[in-house]
Amino acid sequence: MNQSKPRVILTRKLPDTVETRMRELFSTKLNETDMALSRAQLEEVVKTADVLVPTVTDKIDADLIAAAGSQLRLIASFGTGVDHIDLAAARARGITVTNTPGVLTEDTADVTMALILAVPRRIAEGDALVRSGKWRGWAPTGMLGHRINGKRLGIVGMGRIGEAVARRARGFGLSIHYHNRKPVHRQTEAELEATYWESLEQMLARVDIVSVNCPHTAQTSNLLSADRLALMQPSAYLVNTSRGDVVDEAALTELLAKRHIAGAGLDVYAEEPKISEKLRTLPNVVLLPHIGSATIEGRLQMGDKVIINVQTFWDGHTPPDRVIEAML
Ligand code: 8YV
Numbered sequence: 495m496n497q498s499k500p501r502v503i504l505t506r507k508l509p510d511t512v513e514t515r516m517r518e519l520f521s522t523k524l525n526e527t528d529m530a531l532s533r534a535q536l537e538e539v540v541k542t543a544d545v546l547v548p549t550v551t552d553k554i555d556a557d558l559i560a561a562a563g564s565q566l567r568l569i570a571s572f573g574t575g576v577d578h579i580d581l582a583a584a585r586a587r588g589i590t591v592t593n594t595p596g597v598l599t600e601d602t603a604d605v606t607m608a609l610i611l612a613v614p615r616r617i618a619e620g621d622a623l624v625r626s627g628k629w630r631g632w633a634p635t636g637m638l639g640h641r642i643n644g645k646r647l648g649i650v651g652m653g654r655i656g657e658a659v660a661r662r663a664r665g666f667g668l669s670i671h672y673h674n675r676k677p678v679h680r681q682t683e684a685e686l687e688a689t690y691w692e693s694l695e696q697m698l699a700r701v702d703i704v705s706v707n708c709p710h711t712a713q714t715s716n717l718l719s720a721d722r723l724a725l726m727q728p729s730a731y732l733v734n735t736s737r738g739d740v741v742d743e744a745a746l747t748e749l750l751a752k753r754h755i756a757g758a759g760l761d762v763y764a765e766e767p768k769i770s771e772k773l774r775t776l777p778n779v780v781l782l783p784h785i786g787s788a789t790i791e792g793r794l795q796m797g798d799k800v801i802i803n804v805q806t807f808w809d810g811h812t813p814p815d816r817v818i819e820a821m822l
Pocket of ligand 1: 548549550551572573574575576598785786787788
């Protein structure tokens, strides 16, 4: 066991109770401003941190890892996705990487379901209409959307979050279709009455709502390319709560503008927080500011996971959430 406390550097403001506990256990340096650190500041902190606690807003690429001092032993990311970290570069330097899986599953599935409902039923448009003061009262043909019940949902990536979305969607009368590297366990498939599509293209052409729930990896980058998006039916909707890089955002914007795709619900974007004006002004989209996992309960559990990963690692054991590239 290590006698001294590790120097743990947080790149963003975390919930107070998490920061307090981290200061009790470790020699912790906080980011009181909550502004994402600049590249120069990141380069500075990796020179002295034993443990870096970054988030999705920090780019931990090969150059940054090369700039780190030899004392940097652990990158304990606050979040599940690790596409902001160059895992190969970290491994080559002998730096362990951990994340916070599992505790965001239900919250992210809730926001996914909310978007699945909000886009076809025009929830955000309705809210805007009432707030504008222009609503003239109920009308038989007013604000008509499309029914959810009886439609086909195609889930791209049937991991923990995909399954949680499927369970919710069943309650709303959607039939479950999915594309994944391999089929899920037979029992899960039977419980969800889910249909496996080995071909993503074939599934995209046949479902009414597509939900993107796979992690962003080298294999899933631009998975929903312009060609694949063009296979969707003009009456179909797309929901993405995973990562913007999985979908060709410019192509999606074009297809939505031309109504080759009926609508989209997005929580994530290719270059957050930048979103093109064209996408922002489309009437057939619901755009959220990356809040899939944004619950107080979830953030506290994420903090707990980071603390357990750091403490376990510093005590000389394998941290529970060590990220291994092959898992992605
Ligand atoms: C997190 C996320 O809030 O965990 C993830 O992968 O996308 C988010 O919901 C974020 O990553 C925190 O770093």
